[in-house]
Amino acid sequence: MTRTLILALAGTAATMAATAPVAAQQWSYNERGWRTVGYSRVDGRDNDTIRLPGVTRQRAIRICSLNAPLRLRDFDVRFANGGSQDVNTRAVLPAGRCTRAVDLRGNRRDVEAVRLRYEPILRNAARPVVRVQVR
Structure with missing residues (x-):
């Protein structure tokens, strides 16, 4: 036996x-070429910054909420050369969903950080984990 x-x-x-x-x-x-370059557990404040490691020269970006819903007001993409791009989303991301693909201005930009402005939908539940993907 x-x-x-x-x-x-x-x-x-x-x-x-x-x-x-x-x-x-x-x-x-x-996923059609999307690559995950950063994660962060958003802690209920009004904004968070996700720093991306290394050189990530990409042409498009999207933000995903993994384990809890999130109301994403907008996000700013900071580039290594000091420039930035403000993306106004006003999207409600259910758990497991992503924003639309946002084309980065310029030709294959080097993304340094992403600053999120958001509101958790459920205040007393698990904090959402946010994933940054590029291609």
């Missing part, structure tokens, strides 16, 4: 390991 249980667990583990790369490839394909 013990031997059968061990073989069954080994078979299940092998199956899960074999299907994991397929799921990762499907995620990349379904």
Whole structure:
């Protein structure tokens, strides 16, 4: 009986390991080139800044709310050369949803930070985790 249980667990583990790369490839394909460059748990204040590591020269950006709804008033994209781009969204992001794709002005800009202005919809629930994606 013990031997059968061990073989069954080994078979299940092998199956899960074999299907994991397929799921990762499907995620990349379904997202159409979006790459996550930053996360932040927004803490209920009026605004937060997410600093992005390294050089992220991209042409479009979007903001996603992961685990709780969020009312995103607007966000500012700060570039490495000192410039900025203000994006007025006034969007309500349900958990697991993203804003529209916002084209960055100029040709493939180096994004340094993103400043969010928001309101949590549920004050006493879990704080939303915000994800910044670029392509």
